[in-house]
Amino acid sequence: MVERLVGLNPSGAPLYKEVKRKIIESIRNGEWKPGEVIPSEKKLCERFAVSMGTIRKAVDDLSGEGFLIRHQGRGTFVATHNQDRYLFTFFHVVRQDGHKEYPKVELMEFSKVKADPVAMSMLHLDPGSRLFRFVNKLELGRNPVVVDEILLPEQLFSRLTERTLRERSATLYQLYQEGFGVTVVRTQERVRAVSADALRARLLGVKVGDPLLQVIRIAFSFKDQPVELRYSYVLTHTYEYCSDSMAAS
Template sequence: MREYAPSSSVGLTLYKLVKRQMLAGLSAGEWKPGEVIPAEKQLSQRFDVSIGTLRKAIDELVAENILIRHQGRGTFVAMHSREQHLFHFFNVVRHDGLKAPPDVALVQFAKTRADKKTCEKLGIASSAKVFKLTNVLRLNNAPVQVDEITVPEALFAGLSESQLRNRPSTLYSLYQEAFGLNVIRIDERVRATPADEEQARLLGIAPGTALLQIHRIAFSYNNQPIECRVSYLDTRHYEYCPRVAQ
């Protein structure tokens, strides 16, 4: 793992430095999703810190759902499961509070060049190539949300329509398993918007119906943005309810 230069450590406590170095290793693919990380003694020697300092760094990574402790087995790099996606990244619930995994259908997939705003959000070069896809999410056999998703071609080289249609689990599981990109947090902003003709058609509503527009940026390790998404939620029977951080 590349160690950080002293100049990058100004103002950081020792355990924060260890955490940063561990994130660098995760970002570089040194420890892959589902794999156990080295024993605490080995890591404390590697970073030249006490076991207590190391554990504090690991505690934060566990609290952020980047690592997972399994009693008697060790500490593992988190993997995306359908359940994890549902409770950490899917923030739609029925008005009575019921939360269920959606059925997702791909309706459009293309490779194109990103506009300036998307390039800024993803931190990529102007007019860089991206993959754009549109999904319709259904709950209780009714369409409730349209997702318009953009990812950089440079990070998702070879992404195909077949992969998207035939993936066995969630989209974020595909990112992780096929491209080594682990979504560890999201940033979302919401506003109201009227449905345009295409959104109305996909959701089975009248054009102009009020929708909740949700702007999301998904981040991997070291705050690397890997996905830009705009969702359109029909709130007649469902609502946006983000998970409160613990």
């Protein structure tokens, strides 16, 4: 006679979803840190008292969702943003021939501002919340191509300084993760065509009124918590914004 019946557990949710929840919890509370290896699948079986198949289903899912990375023969690791594969997951600007390169970033402005109604709504902030606001100029192939205006909730990034941004060696999302424990797992972008204003025209070296791509990005962490609002202005003479779609389940 078996002890626990299969199907649904007492909590009402499938076992593998319970396991997923517990694994994410262990990542969030710091038991397993980004870049570190988590226990082997066999040990997870014992820890959660489920079978291999259930562990595999949970880890498969989390791997597909970007929280974990499997390496055959080595182990399963908590995802970090300092892997090559992340460089272009959220950076969608490529040269017209498809060539991808990493931009040279220059910090142009840095300040603390009060959240306007739009930012408040997009970032789910309370009235009166304050934001860090900074502007980056990105060069590709020695030419300015993108101007980013980035807004971060002060609450999540309280120790952020201009110097931190200027002296960072890694990508911005790597900094969010390693410096502030904020892991970006998903972004939503809206793209529009606009005319260059004086500031953007000057920074990108084009005429006022020339067409620019405006990308409005919200970056989400675990549980769909919005953590960054970004306005990007892209010069698309020689570079393009790139987006793929798959018929998915």
